Amino acid sequence: MIDWNIQSRAHACQACEQRFADKQAYHTVLVDHRHEYQRLDLCEKCWTEKHGGATGEPKGFVSHWQGVYLAPPLAPPEPIQKETAETLLRKLVEQDDPHYHAASYILAVMLERKRLLKVKEQLRREGRRIFVYEHPKTGDLFTIPDPDLQLTQLEEVQRQVAQLMEHGPSPVSAASPAAETSAEPIIEPQATAQRAAD
Template identity: 20%
Template sequence: MADWEIKKPLGKCVCDDQEFEVGQEYFSALLETEEGFERRDYCVECWERDRPDAYCFWKTRMADEKDKNKKIFIDDEMLMAFFERLGEETEQEKLNFRFVLTLILMQKRKLKYQSDAVVDGQEVWYMKVAGQGRTVKVVNPHLSEDQIEELSGQMGQILQVDL
């Protein structure tokens, strides 16, 4: 399993090094690098001018100093978009990441387990997408509890949320 170095948000734009003011909207993007996923923050102007080819992104607001310890809310639609984007991946690290995201989305009742089967030597779960009536496939990589916890922590650090 890959260990990714996840940088904490610095409170400034990655393009022009301009610090965000309290209440200022900015974009956070999850980019795919050779080392894995990396979070980068962009002011609105730089985002509109130099929008990167992000794996996924969301708009947020700079918190007040007294609110710094509070976690930022990431909506379920963003998590589902991230889940969908990972659907075509075949690299083991991304399969692991998607599986943990599946567990989170099951807990949020956005995905519901229907059945499983062995396909090409891999256990595949068939999940119903809530409110859409469609089914998606998820490879079960048979992660240990420690691996699931580690990946959940990494995902939480990347997205800056409690998972």
């Protein structure tokens, strides 16, 4: 019984383990291995040495074809994000929630590296450093307090930023007008308990 499972193309020659280069020609052979067709991707040299090559006598395989290896894109596609660094920073700066100050700072640094923001000023207010970033295209300014991040906090803040990118920031607080428009039903545990007792 042949198991028609999917065998993806290897990224390296399965004989000499040398990685395939982009656009490199490679050979695929199917070998009958314990009644299963096993795929082997080989470089030109190994194909010639192990399986006879194109001119030699074919040996030890049931099928052969040639392909051209195409390198996968360098980075895996990013997960679909609700926010971009910029839209998120705008929201966080508007909210001015101290809980998000560190995240705002990280986003500003990210955008500065991408040259989407420029530091225009570094000010001091009440012993605290404040960065003033300008968005060169729109001229918008972002005032970001230095969160005095410790290296040990960095990972946590980066996680928070990733979460915010995916889900967006939560409303400032329950007292904000945004909470009134919330469609979430509020279940009161007491009422439920009484009904159960009836």
